[in-house]
Amino acid sequence: MYLVTGASGTMGKAVLTEVAKSGAPHRAMFRSATEAAKAPAGTSTVIADFSKKDTLPAALEGITGVYLVCSPIPQLIELEWNMIDACAAAAVGHIVLNSAMGAREWRKSFPSWHRRVEDKLKSTKISFTILRPNSFHQNVLTYFASSIRTQGVFHSSMGNAGVSFLDVRDIAVVAAKSLPGGEHSGKTYELNGPEALTYSELAAKIAKHSGRDVQYVDIPAEKQRQAMLASGMPEWQADALLDLQAYYVSGKGGKIDGLLEQLLGRPPITMDEFLADFAGEFLAGPEAPASVPAEAKPQTKTKPQTEAASA
Ligand SMILES: NC(=O)c1ccc[n+]([C@@H]2O[C@H](COP(=O)([O-])OP(=O)(O)OC[C@H]3O[C@@H](n4cnc5c(N)ncnc54)[C@H](OP(=O)(O)O)[C@@H]3O)[C@@H](O)[C@H]2O)c1
Incomplete structure (x- = not known):
């Protein structure tokens, strides 16, 4: 068992x-x-x-x-x-x-x-x-969907680093x-996931699937830290996030290989497939879908941004 x-x-x-x-x-x-x-x-x-x-x-x-x-x-x-x-x-x-x-x-x-x-x-x-x-596909919903819904933007200090989301x-x-x-x-x-995306490329994909304008805004790491603290995040967590982000910014998160496909015995779910399933999550108001499959629904419990937010 x-x-x-x-x-x-x-x-x-x-x-x-x-x-x-x-x-x-x-x-x-x-x-x-x-x-x-x-x-x-x-x-x-x-x-x-x-x-x-x-x-x-x-x-x-x-x-x-x-x-x-x-x-x-x-x-x-x-x-x-x-x-x-x-x-x-x-x-x-x-x-x-x-x-x-x-x-x-x-x-x-x-x-x-x-x-x-x-x-x-x-x-x-x-x-x-x-x-x-x-980094999980689901992070995009958990951490970026809210500001995209209200302002059409999401912020980080990832620069042009690629992330092989899965x-x-x-x-x-x-x-x-x-x-x-x-x-x-x-x-x-x-x-690793099947493609390495910069956050600007991610924004373009979200825009394509949701049909709304979406921008990624790159900000200095110190400004990101201040924003995290201002949102109520504890200092240890803001520091841990930025330490992890440095790993991603160095390009280490952009690796692509065939291991996941080999283990699954089929191609992995792509970001496009994921976004096609959840496009409505980026729309404000009544356009948002009434429900999404339970196994991939974003967490509704309030939690501060975790490592997912920076990668
Ligand atoms: N997000 C990413 O992109 C990413 C990438 C790579 C690895 N990871 C790792 O993946 C792991 C899981 O992430 P997640 O997003 O699934 O986390 P999560 O949603 O916070 O889930 C964590 C689970 O652990 C349980 N838990 C917490 N404290 C516990 C305790 N004292 N005793 C028993 N259970 C406890 C929680 O239960 P409650 O609901 O009761 O709190 C919850 O079910 C993390 O360790 C993270 O570092 C994440």
């Missing part, structure tokens, strides 16, 4: 959808009963919290494989370490760890936190698959395929 953690989040929800579709016996882990009530029919649920170690053994009872993900917060290291320890104690056979692009070499910010979890996992005897995805639905397919271990055991997959 598989356990999908973070099942209320952007990535975990997509993984849960895939695992449920596969028909494999599984359980989804939530922190709140309200979120657990939204699980697909046929999914058993458990309420547990990585910070409450005594809640983890029950979540792991009878579990052979775990998809492990946590919010991009500095506590992620300790929280995921707790879960790895609990998995070792419960004799879990395989963990699919949701890490991030840059964990191999970027010694700052979010990638460095993920790297510490990767190292912990590798220090155990548990078989593993590590996923290091590039879709959480594709990452979820790879995660679900990796849960049994097998040929995926011991592998670290650095996952």
Whole structure:
């Protein structure tokens, strides 16, 4: 039986959808009963919290494989370490760890936190698959759709750096395929999308699909930092974002390779396909669609911009 953690989040929800579709016996882990009530029919649920170690053994009872993900917060290291320890104690056979692009070499910010979890996992005897995805397509909705809807613009200090965005639905397919271990055991997959887009190219694509004028406005990093702080973002997060952004600005996020297609066994979802599905999200008022597929719906909960915002 598989356990999908973070099942209320952007990535975990997509993984849960895939695992449920596969028909494999599984359980989804939530922190709140309200979120657990939204699980697909046929999914058993458990309420547990990585910070409450005594809640983890029950979540792991009878579990052979775990998809492990946590919010991009500095506590992620300790929280995921707790879960790895609990998995070792419960004799879990395989963990699919949701890490991030840059964990191999970027010694700052979010990638460095993920790297510490990767190292912990590798220090155990548990078989593993590590996923290091590039920036999600879904970030465009979560972080840019609001200012596009109201002003037709989005801002960052990415310059002309290209980003090989990929879709959480594709990452979820790879995660679900990796849960049994097998040929995926011991592998670290650095996952990139099928094309590298600058933010100006992204703006042109959003304009094409939504039928409205959309501009990307490049601003100095310090101005971006001030705007983040003014929006109420904590200092640690603004600094972590800009440290990650430096990685992308150096061109490291624009890699294109065939790995994702090979793992999926089909071409990955493109930005054009993604934007065609969600074009209405960039329109204000009644033109916006009444609903979008649940597995890719942008998060409605209020959260400050995360690393996704800068990449
Ligand atoms: N966005 C990107 O482009 C990108 C790219 C590469 C890698 N990543 C990585 O992908 C990961 C997932 O991102 P996401 O956007 O899916 O995050 P998310 O939407 O914030 O989801 C995080 C999940 O972790 C759960 N969680 C948080 N604290 C927990 C705790 N103490 N115990 C148990 N569960 C807890 C959350 O539950 P609640 O709903 O209860 O809070 C939520 O279900 C992050 O680690 C991020 O660094 C993101």
